Structure formats: C-alpha cells, structure tokens
Amino acid sequence: GENVEQHPSTLSVQEGDSAVIKCTYSDSASNYFPWYKQELGKGPQLIIDIRSNVGEKKDQRIAVTLNKTAKHFSLHITETQPEDSAVYFCAASYTGGFKTIFGAGTRLFVKA
C-alpha cells in the first residue's frame, strides 16, 4: 500500500543549530504535505504545510521544501531552541484531507 517514510527517527542538536527532517511519499497523487509537532500527552499540532504547486514555503524559523519529481519533502528548523524539542511528523494527503498518511515521526532533542 501507499506509505510515507521519515528520517531520521531521532535527531539531537545543540541549541542554535539547524535541524532537517526528510520524508518520502509513494502516492504520486498526493498534493498536500503538512508537518505536525506533537508534545508529550498532546495531539499533533500543525506547524507548516505545503501544496504540490509550490516548491518552498517559509514561516519564521521553519521552512519546508518539496521535490515532486523525487517525491521528497523536508522540514528545516533554524536557530533551534529547547522548546523545539518534540516529536515531528510529516504527512501526505489529497486535497480535502483524503488518504492522509503519516510518517513514523522524528524525535528532536535540542540541547541547551
């Protein structure tokens, strides 16, 4: 079946460094790619998303890039802070949220 692969599973960085998380999707019909942050005991929260007609999107310290040909998309966090420590999930879906598939998650540790 369709799937989304996410790497790395764990990422540890020093405060102020950058963090990059990469995902690959298999369903070429996917056209919406959100990223979620999940803190302990809470549900996932959307932090940024990108649609298939855009190659890059940035929101302050967070950016996402999409390569539709290679079916890759990545999350970039610059100037990391301890409060960025959490589990991050990528996902791929069709417009309207149909066929949403999540990656397995990346646990990010930001060391002060």
Next chain:
Amino acid sequence: EAGVAQSPRYKIIEKRQSVAFWCNPISGHATLYWYQQILGQGPKLLIQFQNNGVVDDSQLPKDRFSAERLKGVDSTLKIQPAKLEDSAVYLCASSMAGEASSTDTQYFGPGTRLTVL
C-alpha cells in the same frame, strides 16, 4: 475558539471488553477523522467522515471497530471486543474540508489513551 474535545482521556480495560470514545469537533468543521496512534508510531487513519457520511473507512477493522457521527457533529468510536494490540492513543481531528471548502488543516484533540490488559 474551542478546540477538539475528546473523552475519556484515559481508559483501562480487560481484553474482550468493550469501550467507546467520544469526540466533539470544532464548531462548523465538516470533516472528522479518527486515528490510532500506537506508541512510537505515526497516527494511522481509521475512518473519515464528511458531515455525517463515511468517506473512507478502508483501514477500520470492521469486525471489532465501529464509528458513527451523530447529526454531522459529535462522533463515537467503539471497540468490541478489545484485543491487546488495540492498546494505543485514539486521536480525533476535524477540518473545514468539505463541499464548501477545501481547507485541509486538521486540528487534533488530546487523544484517549487506551490500555488493554
């Protein structure tokens, strides 16, 4: 704006027992999702409603799981009978996506942590 509400937050049951989870989505959101999140994994979509109709239940184990969305608002997810492998967090999400909008952002509730002994 109130978020997605779920109850209970925690539930412990014996295998072969039944359990039900409740979700109240954000007001006006046409689409409601139930996900299963096993420890250390990403959420897995179980069922998606648009208003009070099912649009995708392809990954719902229908021999033991059932879900309904009453009057296109609240929803319940039931497991009967429960198995050990059903231990997970059950997340409910809602979005505005529907006939009048293609907005895809899903808003998640805090989840219900189910432990099956």
